[in-house]
Amino acid sequence: MAAFRLAIWLALPAALLARPAFGSSNPALPPLKAKWIWRLGQDVHAYNQTVxxxxxxxxxxxxxxxxxxxxxxxxRLSINxxxxxxxxxxx
Structure with a gap:
């Protein structure tokens, strides 16, 4: 087994956090079960946040x-x- 470490820097405004559904332009891919990632207990309406x-x-x-x-x-995506x-x- 290989261990993978995934680090993603995301800048997400609050307006996008309210969107409940994600889609794909490729119908061959399965539907996403993703959720927005945000810091717990933080103001999601704060301007210019980085996570x-x-x-x-x-x-x-x-x-x-x-x-x-x-x-x-x-x-920014890094793997391993x-x-x-x-x-x-x-x-």
Whole structure:
């Protein structure tokens, strides 16, 4: 088993926190069961907040994977301490 550490920097305004549903433009992907990540006990209406979200988990050996991220203005993705990407992508 390989251990994966995932760190995502998210900047999420309160307006987006109120949206209950997430969708996918690819109907072949299963529906998301995601929830917004925020700091407990903090003012979600505060302006210009940054949150670091980390998730550590173990997986059996895998050949490929899909990671779906949504953020209002910026995220930085690292896996196993290695930078993967910043987003969102430019149009």
């Amino acid at each position: 670091i979200a980390r998730k550590q988990f173990k997986l059996e050996e895998i050949q490929n994977a899909t990671l779906r991220i949504t953020a209002d203005s910026f995220y 301490g290695r930078w993967v990407n910043d987003g969102p992508a430019r149009c």
